[in-house]
Amino acid sequence: MFSSLLIANRGEIAxxxxxxxxxxxxxxxxxxSEADADLPHVTEADEAVAIGASDPASSYLNIPAILEAAKRTGAEAIHPGYGFLSEKPAFAAAVVDAGITWIGPSPRAIEAMGDKINARNLMIAHNVPVAPGGGEPVTDADSARAEAERIGYPVMVKAAAGGGGMGMAVAQDAESLAAQAEKIHGFATRLFGSGDLLIERYYPRVRHIEVQVLGLNDGRVLALGERECSVQRRHQKLVEETPSAAVDPAMRERLMDASRRAAAAIDYRGAGTIxxxxxxDSGEFFFLEMNxxxxxxxxxxELVRGIDLVEAQFRIAAGEDVSFDESAPSGHAIELRVNAEDPKRFLPGPGTIDTWTEPSGEGVRVDSGYRAGNTVPRFYDSLMAKVVAHGPDRxxxxxxxxxxASxxxxxxxKSNLAFHVELLDNPEFVAGDYDTGIIGRMR
Known part of the structure; x- marks a missing residue:
């Protein structure tokens, strides 16, 4: 096990x-960054290094600055957290080339799943279900229209190099397809450096289900249950729960088997999510992406399994043996993302925190990145904290x-806490019979 760790991230995950x-x-x-100098993840660390100005390109996306900080402090390992550089194969490769332990999968595995079309074709080859769609990137309006007509409207237009719910739009017909393809192409070119598009069948009523996998050093892949992530605004998750009310034992077994195959296809090591x-309507599930x-x-x-996934990441990266029971979870858990945004339109509302009082009590865990006196800056994601509740039943x-939340x-x-209170009273959510359109119906 390494004795020192540089965390290449910020806020609650750091x-x-x-x-x-x-x-x-x-x-x-x-x-x-300059904006984060007084945040808890900085002041609580054994050592802290300023790596640049407040904008992400100058700091948390600045690979040379992060590697220089690791060299200067003698860091033996680097954990990327999520977002920023966590799924950049060039960063993973640079860490490995520097002789530092990388807490994550191989650069090759990251690259294999980083392009939606490549990942989709790989899943087909390993018998993982995918939605009807194209096996080649779409690069212009004519090819987008031809692909959509082959699949049948409505279709989802996706940035092939995108992820995390970014770079997606629905087209109901040829006219809207032209507009959406142009919009997503421009967005993807600016944000991801590639304007390639993927066209897939759009399903109007879906639930978003994901499976936690853990690739072990002996080549086995553990599937540690599903999470329901259907409460979303603008394709971004706000609430997650496990297990899902929509998944029965037979479907769960199929999901777990498909997820093991998906991770094994790229010889995956460490924690990942399918x-x-x-x-x-049909009860069929389709591969979306791998994080x-x-x-x-x-x-x-972690709460329903009684495990520490970060510790598992550490031990796998250090070459140690790790194993967990894949059997049924214990109880039910729900996570609420507490964002600096208004609870109605979900528009960002950063600012200085005057009061910060976290809830406590049986079955409640809070992972936070701020405290009173800190400023939530405008430069980064609006997530301030995560409230996680666990109980013997849903x-x-x-x-x-x-x-x-109350x-x-x-x-x-601003905060979206009032939205969470409203959601937890919503009859659809309480019944467990909801889909990704639930917020739209609430508004």
Missing amino acids: RRIARTARDLGIRTIAVH EYLLDA TRLQVEHPIT ATAIARAKRA EFVIAGP
């Missing part, structure tokens, strides 16, 4: 990774989550 590192006696090294769309990193929503799996988990006090920046 703080959460550091917590496990400290439990294992590993020296923690934080990096930070994401699926579940068609609410070759730790997920934001990993705490709900009704108890909902009740604990609702109480926690007791969480944040003054200064």
Whole structure:
């Protein structure tokens, strides 16, 4: 096991990774931008290094600055968290080339799943279900129209190099396809450096289901249950729960088997997530993408499984043997993403935190990146904290989550806490019979 760890991230995930590192006696090294100098992940670390200006390109996406910080502090390992550089094969390769332990899958595995079309074709070759769509990138309006007519409208237009719900739009007909393809092509070119598009069948009523996998050093892949991620705004998740009310034992077995095959196809090591769309009408599920990193929503799996996924990442990266029971989980868990945004339109509302009072009590866990006196900056994702509730059953988990959301006090920046209270009272959600359109129906 390595004795020092640089965490190439910020906020709540950097703080959460550091917590496990400290439990294992590993020296923690934080990096930070100018905007984040006084955040808890910086002040609580054993050592901290400023790596650049507040904009991400100058700091958290600045590979030379992060590697220089690792060299200067003698870091033996680097954990990328999620977002930023976590799924950049060039960063993983640079860390390995520098002789530093990379906490994540191989650069080759990241690259294999980083392009949606390549990943889709790989899944087909390994008998993982995919939605009807194209096996080649679409690069112009004519080829997009031909592909859509072959598949049949409506279709989903996706950035082939995208991920995390970014770079997607629905086209109902040829006219809307031309507009959406142009929009996503421009967005993808700016954000991902590639304007290639993927056209797939669009299903109007779907649930978003994902499976936590863990690739071990002996080549085995563990599938540690599913998470329901259907509460979304603009394709971005707001609430997750496990297990899913939509998944029965027979479907769960098929999901787990497909996920093991998906990860084994790229000789995967470490924690990863296979994401699926579940068609609410037919009951069929289709591969969406693989996230070759730790997920934001990993705490709900930890609570129902009684494990520490970050520790598992550490041990796998260090070459140690790791194993967990793949049998049924214990109880139910729900995660609420607490964002600095208004609870109606979900528009960003950063600012200085005047009051920050976290909830507590039985079955409640809070992973936070801020405290009173900090400023939530405009440069990064609006996530401030995650409230996670665990109970022996779904009704108890909902009740604990609702109480926690009601007791969480944040003054200064805007927050979406009121939305969470509203959702946890929503009849669709309470019944467990909802899909990705639930927020639209609430609004």
